[in-house]
Amino acid sequence: MFFADGNTVPFSRRLSALALGALLSLGSLAPAWANSADFVRSLWPQAEARGVSRSAFEKAFASYSYQPKVMELTRKQPEFSQTVQQYLAKRVTDGQASKGRAMRQEWNQTLTGAQQRWGVQPEIVLAIWGMETNFGGFMGGENTVHALATLTEGGYRTSFFREELLTALRIISDGHVSADNMTGSWAGAMGHTQFMPTSFMRYAVDYNGDGRKDIWNSVQDALGSTANYLNSFKWRPGETWGYEVKLPSGFDFAKARSMDRAPLSQWQAMGIQRTSGRAFPRPNDVGRLYMPAGASGPVFLLLPNFDVIKRYNNSDSYALAVGHLADRIIGGGDFATPWPAGDFALNAAQRAELQTLLTRAGFDTGTPDGKIGPKTRAAVIAYQNRVGLPADGFASGRLLQRLQR
Known part of the structure; x- marks a missing residue:
């Protein structure tokens, strides 16, 4: 498909796709258990079976109480109505690009090493960091165990959040972070680049070699973990996410829809050209046409790496913002084609x-x-x-x- 997806969650409220399962249904505001003590006691056999130590378990729940405010947030997922233009305008700014360039200088050694090891360009890792937490400016202030416990106790997507909760306890028990320092969003996304606990267990790395995978306090671990995550979903080293293109007069939209994904050479044969005027470096790369504002706005041919970015957050809007911010960090400008004036997203x-x-x-x-x-x-x-x-x-x-x- 080559239409806007409309998944445009405001920056202060958006959760990454690593937390996307938390956003799919409404939950009850009343606890499913008679009291929190019974709920916590019921968890211990499962936690013990996962290898969680008793001391780590008790420390994690030492001051736990059911948090109605967390459950309330499950009822306040608003129906967002932003165009892709509005979504990008709030996230891809001169200020963000400038901050990304400064972070690239500050963390150049880490980013270069991560690229050598996992093949992911520094600007992509930086763009995700910027999108997720404003380069560590806001990583969420909720106690992760307590938030996940509340969601589980309250009966909100119980299987999903119980699994994340038990995994979070194992992370604490393994010594990667203390219970007090494991903080993140209300739905359990954690650290500089917002990993859910199960994603942490699969993809987090101890990049700085101190024996812990600390995505909260170690920028090195967080950036390395993000590069490893993207690499695990078959990031193509040295390749971009896509190209801004222009359509010829009389473009055959029906044929384009039937093609779906096709080699760039086939799109070129239909008259599509890069707005830069340069040739496609690899004509055999397969791309799909994406028109987030219809034919009257910027148009893109999206490559395989775009879909890898979507493994972080399954939204075309998010992936386009990451790609565009990455391009701006390395000196690129705004899109060549202006967005149509006066358009708005439909509720x-x-x-x-x-x-x-x-x-x-x-x-x-x-x-x-x-x-x-x-x-x-x-x-x-x-x-x-x-x-x-x-x-x-x-x-x-x-x-x-x-x-x-």
Whole structure:
């Protein structure tokens, strides 16, 4: 697909994909257990079976109490309504790029060593660090064990959070961090680059060689762990995430949709060129077309490394922001094509209204449900063809306004 995904969570509230399972359902505000003491006692046999020491277990729960504020946050996942342009504008700024360049100088030895070991370019690691915690500026202030325990005790995605909780206890027991210093987001994402406990166990590294994997206090460990994470999902060393491109006049959108992913040489044969005017360095690389603002805004051909970035946060908006920030850190500028003026993202009610108006105009979208699926996109394309608009299938705020006239 080459449409905007709309997953644009505000910077202060967004959790990485390492914590994405925490965001999928609503939870009860009332504890599922009669009291917290019973809940904690029930955990010990499972923790002991995982190799958690009794002393580590008791220290982790020494001051534990159920935290209603954590459960309340599970009920406050708002329906965000940002265009990709708005999402990037808050995250990819001159200030962030400048700070990234300063961090590159400060941590050059670590970043260079990580690239030699795992093949991930320094600017990508830096961009993720900047996106996740503003280069360590805010890593979350919740006690990780207590937050995960509250979510588990409260019956919110119980299996998921119990597994994360037991893993967090094992991390403490193994001596990587003390219970008091294991802090992060309300949903358990931890450290400079926001690893969930299970991801920590799989991908965190002791980069500085002190015997601990400390992503909270050791920038070296955090950056090395991030490079290892990306490498584990088959990062392609020395290759970029994608290219900004321009479409030729009369571009065949229907053919593009049928191609989905194709070698860059095939996209080039359709008239697509890089906005820089330079040739694609590897024409056989496979890419997909991405138009986050439809045909009237910046257009991209996305490469395999883009999908690796999405393993960190499964959002095209997030991965584009990481790639763009990385490019800005190494001296790149803004996108060549301006974003369309006056556009806005559609909320559920507006998407349902769009469907209703399309159906009234003779383009069947089925029952209006506020979800832009294949049938609605087909209706958008048919409408665009009728009125002479580029048939990109993009359900935008501007399209809704046109239908409302």
